[in-house]
Amino acid sequence: MLIAGFPAGAWGTNCYLVAPAAGEECVIIDPGHLAAQGVEEALAKHRLKPVAVVLTHGHIDHVASVVPVCGAHDVPAWIHPADRYMMSDPERAFGRSIGLRLMGELTVGEPDDVKELTDGARLDLAGLEFSVAHAPGHTKGSVTFRLPERADIPSVFFAGDLLFAGSIGRTDLPGGDHAEILESLARVVLPLDDSTVVLSGHGPQTSIGRERATNPFLRQVAAGLGDDGAPAPAPRRGM
Secondary structure, eight states, X not given: OEXXXXXXXXXTEEEEXXXXXXXXXXXXXXXXXXXXXXXXXXXXXXXXXXXXXXXXXXXXXXXXXXXXXXXXXXXXXXXXXXXXXXXXXXXXXXXXXXXXXXXXXXXXSOOSOEEEOOTTOEEEETTEEEEXXXXXXXXXXXXXXXXXXXXXXOOEEEEETSEETTEEOOOOSTTOOHHHHHHHIIIIITTSOTTOEEEESSSOOEEHHHXXXXXXXXXXXXXXXXXXXXXXXXXXXXX
């Protein structure tokens, strides 16, 4: 399997291209702010043909390049319905206080073909099977994507802004909910095998085993503690 990833834009949002191998069809995950050029370079380098864009959530740092990428390759974008409005109204997604000045020129709106994700769905795309889990808390429509273990390749978990190396997604923006993200961690993350590779929306690669042992939020959830036992607020990453 081939996974090509790169950080893009003002928030260093990780964009991933996933394919069975070089020279085959691929899926693009979270083409965010200023990601279009990096996507084209990765497609050319690995001789890939995109068949879909899939989105972990609707914040502009994850979706800003959806329209140009989908338009250039005539492919659909998949997003959870609770976050779909963010593509057309990004400011509403994070409040007026942040603004868009750092984002540069944006192509706001939906691509021509938008498909909606549901909890528990299986997406058969580019010869790969992505398991979808609704994981609200960072946003109401946050989802994760997981590829199953194959031969000598461990399972891969695209966590979006649910889980980072050493931290979790912020919950202080509209639609965020700290209790809800803890529930999502318990339901979606804790059952995963320790060998599962975690590719997050921001920051470095990690594993479920490493986060289970060291991430204070995941340790809190594993211990069955609620908000009263919460560790210090997570460092803010992304939006």
